[in-house]
Amino acid sequence: MGGKLDNKRIAILATEGFEYVELKEPLEALEKAGAKPEIVSQKAGKIRGWNYTDWVESVAVDTTLDRANPDHYDALLLPGGVMNPDHLRMDPKAVRFVQAFFRSHKPVAAICHGPWLLVEADVVRGRRLTSWPSLQTDIRNAGGNWVDEEVVVDQGLVTSRKPADIPAFNRKMIEEFAEGKHMVQHA
Numbered sequence: 157m158g159g160k161l162d163n164k165r166i167a168i169l170a171t172e173g174f175e176y177v178e179l180k181e182p183l184e185a186l187e188k189a190g191a192k193p194e195i196v197s198q199k200a201g202k203i204r205g206w207n208y209t210d211w212v213e214s215v216a217v218d219t220t221l222d223r224a225n226p227d228h229y230d231a232l233l234l235p236g237g238v239m240n241p242d243h244l245r246m247d248p249k250a251v252r253f254v255q256a257f258f259r260s261h262k263p264v265a266a267i268c269h270g271p272w273l274l275v276e277a278d279v280v281r282g283r284r285l286t287s288w289p290s291l292q293t294d295i296r297n298a299g300g301n302w303v304d305e306e307v308v309v310d311q312g313l314v315t316s317r318k319p320a321d322i323p324a325f326n327r328k329m330i331e332e333f334a335e336g337k338h339m340v341q342h343a
Contacts, residue, residue, distance in 0.1 A: 160189045160190065160330055160331075160334040161186060161189040161190045161191035161330060161333055161334055162190035162191075163190065163191075163192060164190070164191045164192065164230040164231065164333060164334075165191070165192050165193075165194065165228060165229045165230055166186050166191045166192065166193040166194070166229060166230060166231050166232070166233060166333065167193075167194055167196050167224065167226070167229040167231070167232050167233070167253075167257075168182075168183060168193050168194065168195045168196065168232075168233045168234075168235065169196050169197070169221075169232060169233070169234055169244065169250060169253060169254070169273070170195060170196075170197055170203060170215075170234075170235055170240055170244075171197050171198050171199075171203055171239075171240055171243050171244055172203050172204050172239065172240070172243065173204070173205075173206045173237050173238070173239025173240045173243065174203065174205055174206065174235045174236070174237045174239075174240040175205070175206055175207075175208075175235055175236045175237035175240065175268060175269075175319065176205030176206060176207045176212045176213070176237075177207070177319045177322065178235040178236045178237065178267050178268055178270075178319060178322065179195075179205065179215065179233075179235040180205070180215075181322045181326065182233055182235065182265070182267070182322065182325065182326055182329060183233075185326040185329070185330060186233070186329075186330070186333075189330045189333075189334075191333070193233070194218035194219060194229075195215055195216065195217050195218045195219075196217070196218065196219055196220070196221060196224045196253070197217040197220060197221065198220065198221055198243075198244075198247060198249075198250070199217065199220060200217055200220050201216075201217060202214035202215060202216050202217065203215060203217060205237075206237050206239065206240075221247070221249045221250060221253060222249070224253065226253055226256035226257055226260065226262075227256075227260070229257075229262070230262060230263075230333065230336065231257070231262055231263045231264065231265070231332075231333040232253075232254065232257045232262065232263075232264045232265070233264075233265050233266075233329070234254070234264065234265065234266035234267070234270035234271075234273055234274070235267060235268075235270055236266075236267050236268025236269035236270045236288065237268070237269060238269050240269070240270075241269045241270050241271075241272040241273050242269070242272060244273055245272050245273050245275075245276035250273065251273070251276050251277050254273050254274065254276075254277040254279070255277045255278075255279065258277070258279045260337070261312070261337040261338055261339050262312070262336075262337055262338075263312040263313070263314070263329075263332040263333050263335070263336070263337075263338060264312065264313050264314070265313075265314040265315070265325065265328075265329040265332070265333070266285075266287075266313075266314070266315050267315065267316045267317075267318075267321070267322070267325055268287065268288045268316070268317065268318055268319070269287065269288050269291060270287070270315075271285060271287040271291055271295060271315055272287075272291060272294065274295075274300075274313075275291070275294050275295060275298040275300075278298065280295055280298045280299060280300030281298065281299030281300065282299060282300075282301075283300050283301065283310050283311075283313060284300070284301045284303060284308055284310045285300055285301070285302065285303070285308050285310060285313060285315040286302065286303050286304065286305050286306075286307070286308045286315045286316060286317050287302065287315060287317060288317055288318060289304065289317070304317070305317075306321045306324045306325075307321055307324040307325050307327075307328045309328050309331075309332060311338045312332055312335070312337075312338030313332075314328045314329045314332050
């Protein structure tokens with residue numbers, strides 16, 4: 157994978173309660189591919205990860221939503237965890253941040269519960285995607301076409317269901333991020 161994403165800046169939007177493996181493994185894959193991932197969050201300092209049933213180690217925040225400019229990034233990663241996207245979708249700044257990537261036709265990858273932010277940002281209408289199964293009604297009600305597949309790619313939007321899908325998710329995420337803008341990606 158090395159070199160495919162040389163010097164591309166990738167925003168990883170997360171907050172307290174992100175599913176640790178869904179942030180850490182994609183982050184490492186992005187770094188191995190040459191990208192410069194940055195964790196964007198609601199507050200400075202560190203945010204705690206969640207591992208299925210308990211808190212685990214924290215990660216450092218690179219920049220806050222107040223300071224992050226979507227124009228400075230080439231792509232966006234949305235890790236899951238139940239708490240993480242549930243808190244972020246209630247933050248208008250986070251929703252606008254997500255929408256900006258779609259308006260700019262930039263690739264976006266979301267795993268597990270991460271698509272909740274896509275629903276809140278109103279960017280799933282007419283799109284084919286997957287997620288943790290409990291989100292399927294939300295996605296369908298927002299006009300998306302939910303499918304139960306390991307990884308789904310729809311014109312720059314990459315989605316997966318769960319941690320077991322991470323290897324396939326990482327491969328497709330890197331592929332789509334390397335391709336860059338997708339003019340049919342829309343808000």
